[in-house]
Amino acid sequence: MPGKKCPVCGKATFFGNECTSCGTKMNVPANGGKGGKGKKCPNCNKYTVFDGICNNCKATFQ
Numbered sequence: 001m002p003g004k005k006c007p008v009c010g011k012a013t014f015f016g017n018e019c020t021s022c023g024t025k026m027n028v029p030a031n032g033g034k035g036g037k038g039k040k041c042p043n044c045n046k047y048t049v050f051d052g053i054c055n056n057c058k059a060t061f062q
């Protein structure tokens with residue numbers, strides 16, 4: 001099955017946090033907030049947004 005699209009080589013070969021095509025590694029916010037870095041929350045300015053929800057202030061983003 002296809003992986004996520006790699007932002008570097010553009011192929012859908014991104015599995016987990018590594019592209020199997022070009023070897024690019026990324027910290028993807030897909031671990032449910034268990035210590036990884038999420039997207040930046042514009043509400044509290046912390047990198048704790050996973051799947052559209054900030055784990056810090058509980059703000060939701062769509």
Ligand SMILES: [Zn+2]
Nearest residue numbers: 006009019022
């Ligand atoms: Zn790649």
Ligand SMILES: [Zn+2]
Nearest residue numbers: 041044054057
């Ligand atoms: Zn927040």
